[in-house]
Amino acid sequence: MASPTSLLKRLLVGRPFRSDRLQHTLLPKRIALPVFASDALSSVAYAPDEILLTLSIAGASAYLFSPWIALAVVVVMLTVVASYRQNVHAYPSGGGDYEVATVNLGPRAGVGVASALLVDYVLTVAVSVSSGVANLGSVVPFVATHKVLIAVLAVVLLTAMNLRGLRESGTAFAIPTYGFVIVIGAMLLTGLIRIFVLGDDLRAPSADLVIQAEHSVTGFALVFLLLRTFSSGCAALTGVEAISNGVPAFKAPKSRNAATTLLLLGTIAVAMLVGIIWLSRLTGLQFVEDPALQIVAGPEGYVQKTVTTQLGETVFGSGSVLLYVVAGATALILFLAANTAFNGFPVLGSILAQDRYLPRQLHTRGDRLAFSNGIVFLAVFAIVLIVGFQAEVTRLIQLYIVGVFVSFTLSQAGMIRHWNRHLKTERDPQARRRMLRSRAINTFGMAMTGAVLVVVLVTKFLLGAWIAIAAMAVIYVLMLAIRRHYDRVADELTPPDGGRAVLPARNHAVVLVSKLHQPTLRAIAYARATRPDTLTAVTVNVDDKDTRDLQEEWERRELPVPLTVIDSPYREITRPILNYVAGVRRESPRDVVTVFIPEYVVGRWWENLLHNQSALRLKGRLLFEPGVMVTSVPWQLESTASKNLDRLDATLSRGPARGPRVVPRSTLPPAVPPLGADEPGEGGRGAGARRD
Numbered sequence: 029m030a031s032p033t034s035l036l037k038r039l040l041v042g043r044p045f046r047s048d049r050l051q052h053t054l055l056p057k058r059i060a061l062p063v064f065a066s067d068a069l070s071s072v073a074y075a076p077d078e079i080l081l082t083l084s085i086a087g088a089s090a091y092l093f094s095p096w097i098a099l100a101v102v103v104v105m106l107t108v109v110a111s112y113r114q115n116v117h118a119y120p121s122g123g124g125d126y127e128v129a130t131v132n133l134g135p136r137a138g139v140g141v142a143s144a145l146l147v148d149y150v151l152t153v154a155v156s157v158s159s160g161v162a163n164l165g166s167v168v169p170f171v172a173t174h175k176v177l178i179a180v181l182a183v184v185l186l187t188a189m190n191l192r193g194l195r196e197s198g199t200a201f202a203i204p205t206y207g208f209v210i211v212i213g214a215m216l217l218t219g220l221i222r223i224f225v226l227g228d229d230l231r232a233p234s235a236d237l238v239i240q241a242e243h244s245v246t247g248f249a250l251v252f253l254l255l256r257t258f259s260s261g262c263a264a265l266t267g268v269e270a271i272s273n274g275v276p277a278f279k280a281p282k283s284r285n286a287a288t289t290l291l292l293l294g295t296i297a298v299a300m301l302v303g304i305i306w307l308s309r310l311t312g313l314q315f316v317e318d319p320a321l322q323i324v325a326g327p328e329g330y331v332q333k334t335v336t337t338q339l340g341e342t343v344f345g346s347g348s349v350l351l352y353v354v355a356g357a358t359a360l361i362l363f364l365a366a367n368t369a370f371n372g373f374p375v376l377g378s379i380l381a382q383d384r385y386l387p388r389q390l391h392t393r394g395d396r397l398a399f400s401n402g403i404v405f406l407a408v409f410a411i412v413l414i415v416g417f418q419a420e421v422t423r424l425i426q427l428y429i430v431g432v433f434v435s436f437t438l439s440q441a442g443m444i445r446h447w448n449r450h451l452k453t454e455r456d457p458q459a460r461r462r463m464l465r466s467r468a469i470n471t472f473g474m475a476m477t478g479a480v481l482v483v484v485l486v487t488k489f490l491l492g493a494w495i496a497i498a499a500m501a502v503i504y505v506l507m508l509a510i511r512r513h514y515d516r517v518a519d520e521l522t523p524p525d526g527g528r529a530v531l532p533a534r535n536h537a538v539v540l541v542s543k544l545h546q547p548t549l550r551a552i553a554y555a556r557a558t559r560p561d562t563l564t565a566v567t568v569n570v571d572d573k574d575t576r577d578l579q580e581e582w583e584r585r586e587l588p589v590p591l592t593v594i595d596s597p598y599r600e601i602t603r604p605i606l607n608y609v610a611g612v613r614r615e616s617p618r619d620v621v622t623v624f625i626p627e628y629v630v631g632r633w634w635e636n637l638l639h640n641q642s643a644l645r646l647k648g649r650l651l652f653e654p655g656v657m658v659t660s661v662p663w664q665l666e667s668t669a670s671k672n673l674d675r676l677d678a679t680l681s682r683g684p685a686r687g688p689r690v691v692p693r694s695t696l697p698p699a700v701p702p703l704g705a706d707e708p709g710e711g712g713r714g715a716g717a718r719r720d
Contacts, residue, residue: 055277057285057292064274065293067152067267069205070361072300074159075101076308076335077423078260080315086253087241088314093254101261104476108268109294109493111440111473114466115272116286118446124272126376132442132449141435142380144561145269145502147496151365151374152266155428157182158419160362166333167355179419180365180411187407190370191400195397209296209362211354212336216303219343223310226553232342234332238325256487262480263425264301267269267365267431268293269439270372277371308335311342317422334358363607366410374402384514385507421691426492431500432603433481439473442465450566532655533618534561538609539589540625541567542576544581547626552589553623553662565591566608570599602646606653613655622657623650631667 055063077095083090119127125145128140157179165172222228269291278285307313318325319332333341340354374390379392389401417423447467454460485493537560538633541548548565555563565587571574575593594604605623612621628641630636643660650658 029675034630042494056279057289059202060271060274060278060289061292062286062364063203063277063371064271064368065267065289065297066205066361067156067270067365068265068297069209069267069300070156070159070294071264071266072297072304073163073334073336073358073362073426074155074421075261075264075301076304077315077421078263079257079305080308080313080460081317081422082257082260084239084314084316085241086250088239090241090253091309091314093257095303095309097254097257097261101264102302104262104296104480105268105298106266107300107473108265108341108436108468109290110469111436111443112272113290114266114470116275116290117283118443118466120273120275120283120286124275124376125269125435125442125644126379128442128446128495129435129438131379133438134443137316137438138443139385139504140500141438142376143384143500143507144431144434145376145505146431147499148411149376150368150406150413150430151428151496153183153186153406154413154417155263155424156362156365156369157186157410158344158414158424159421160359160365161419162421163334163337163355163362164359166337167352175419176415177448179414183366183407183411183414186363186366186370187403190403192369195524204357204360204364206694209300212300212304215336215340215343215354216300216307216349217352219307219311219339220303222343226384229635230311230342232308232311232313232338233346234314234338236238237314237323239314239316239323246391251373252487255483259480259484259487260425261431262433262484263429264297265436266429267368269432269435270368274371274375276375279282283552304335304339307339307343311339312613313342334403369410370403370406373406374400377402377405380507383511385511392607423492426488427496429482430481430493430496433477433484434500436477437481440470440595443470444474484577507663532620534616534620536560536612536616536619536621537563538612538621538623539563540605540623541565541578541591544578544585547663550663550672551624551626552587554661555622560622560624561619563589565589566594566605567591568594568596568601568604570596570601587630600615601642602649605646606649609650609653609656612655617655619657620657622659624659624661625650626661626663627666629664631665635665635667 054148076098079094083093083097097510114122115128119131121127126138126142129141158175160182161171161175161179164178165175171178219230223230268290271286271293275282275286278289313335315335315338316332318328324332336358337351337355341353344350344354377390380386381388390405413424418623444467447470448461451460451463451467454463485497489497534604537555537558539548539551539555541551552563552565565582567575567578579591579593594608596604609621609623611617625643625647628635647658647660650656
């Protein structure tokens with residue numbers, strides 16, 4: 029049977045997919061919308077909260093500005109959607125903002141965009157999950173009490189779902205995402221019908237609260253507050269860029285399907301954002317930053333609920349099942365909004381790894397054809413943020429959207445240069461008109477996103493945005509350092525033109541032994557089979573009696589290999605062997621030395637603690653010796669017999685198996701004794717004999 033680890037992995041992730049099944053993981057538009065747009069769609073659940081919360085600093089009268097703030101956010105959102113529709117047509121390879129900036133503005137600009145996006149993806153997970161916990165906690169007190177634990181568990185669950193593959197996770201997320209859109213749409217439509225058609229006087233639970241301004245805000249301070257409110261509301265734009273990074277995941281025609289999905293995203297998000305702000309004003313809804321300080325009159329024991337939960341209670345009633353449906357759907361879509369980052373971060377990480385800006389491990393796909401390493405990295409960093417900021421949305425939101433507007437602005441600047449370059453060579457009038465229109469859209473988009481970026485930096489820098497900026501700077505420097513390392517290694521490994529590998533003059537084989545038994549005979553036989561120019565068995569004398577016994581047994585068996593004994597007065601093993609090997613190299617610099625090191629192959633994790641420690645230490649030291657080749661000669665313990673079934677399990681996952689072939693141990697060639705024999709019963713000599 030398979031090991032528990034293998035069974036657990038198959039249970040969580042599923043059976044591996046063949047590489048030729050990659051086409052089956054591509055997404056149609058109906059699945060791509062919830063996969064890539066859930067972040068932007070869900071932002072309507074917390075963007076109104078942030079708008080009203082920030083305005084409350086100036087008192088209840090400041091809520092009059094909320095529709096105008098929402099309108100400004102809508103203008104920016106529609107501009108960004110229109111701009112990114114140009115991006116997905118011009119750069120459908122999936123590089124998104126990173127590719128646009130790299131191609132048109134240079135590699136350094138591309139790395140800057142990438143660092144901003146990586147930080148923003150991590151914050152997307154932390155903010156979305158924390159906001160989902162806050163919404164669910166509005167109706168379930170247990171969740172509010174244990175919000176950090178619930179948030180961490182949600183991230184773990186999302187990680188497991190995404191490790192199963194893009195299409196499978198997208199199918200699982202489609203129903204909740206569409207359910208959220210339907211529930212919020214139904215709530216808004218019902219509320220507006222009750223107000224304008226039935227004439228009901230709907231009042232939010234917070235409408236009759238008496239709140240006071242946290243600070244006296246007039247003149248320039250009021251303008252600054254409105255700009256800060258606008259920057260917080262622009263959190264609704266996060267996630268739009270994910271579609272441009274995920275174009276390769278769409279079914280053909282990829283660019284057209286991605287552009288259509290972007291249009292659907294913008295239309296739905298704008299309608300929901302405007303509807304929530306509008307209904308909030310009609311019902312007198314109030315949402316404050318500090319209820320304990322700002323609420324001066326209201327019901328005893330009043331607990332502030334999120335905006336969507338208050339609207340659900342206003343429209344459907346406090347005891348209605350539909351209220352819990354609204355709260356549950358909102359919380360669920362916020363949890364699933366993190367899925368946008370789980371799809372964008374690994375793809376971007378893979379592209380950066382391919383360009384040698386991130387470790388190569390992020391470029392490879394896992395068992396389910398997903399970029400598993402990138403998914404795990406994202407989850408770990410998001411959990412660190414959630415725990416560090418105690419899942420507080422208001423604290424996390426201050427770090428948010430800085431990165432995304434950096435990438436927005438640089439991407440649009442790159443697109444302007446892209447169109448300028450093509451207009452120089454394009455002669456077809458119709459194509460030129462299309463390019464001029466696209467350039468105008470991107471120019472307006474750059475102006476809008478650049479203005480928002482300035483506002484965000486000015487209003488949020490001291491509130492926490494500096495942390496995100498510092499993280500971007502660290503990642504930027506780190507990626508450049510990784511690229512320099514890979515370039516340096518590539519230069520070292522590149523052979524000269526016309527050059528050929530220089531053959532060594534001779535090969536000297538050294539077999540390390542601890543005592544004479546069957547494993548030693550196998551080691552000698554294997555070393556002789558390599559046909560070296562010289563072959564020597566080497567042992568270290570840490571105990572005179574054991575060494576004499578070994579020499580006598582060696583002579584009695586008349587082995588055709590000389591035994592060299594190295595004295596070690598301080599009972600050290602590693603240093604004498606290193607000195608011996610270095611001495612052989614000094615005598616013949618053009619020769620190579622092959623050292624055969626026996627190692628146990630164990631089947632239980634705890635056996636690793638009892639074997640091979642000295643062998644690993646010696647191997648690590650020998651790897652730094654020039655001209656020395658290290659060969660591990662394994663000796664399988666009986667505990668490894670069950671491990672063979674893991675290979676059978678892997679075979680079964682790929683197709684029919686012919687059944688295991690049992691090889692009698694008596695038919696195997698003799699093996700080498702383990703050099704790291706730390707137990708007294710294993711001879712007390714070799715790499716494991718030293719007690720240093």
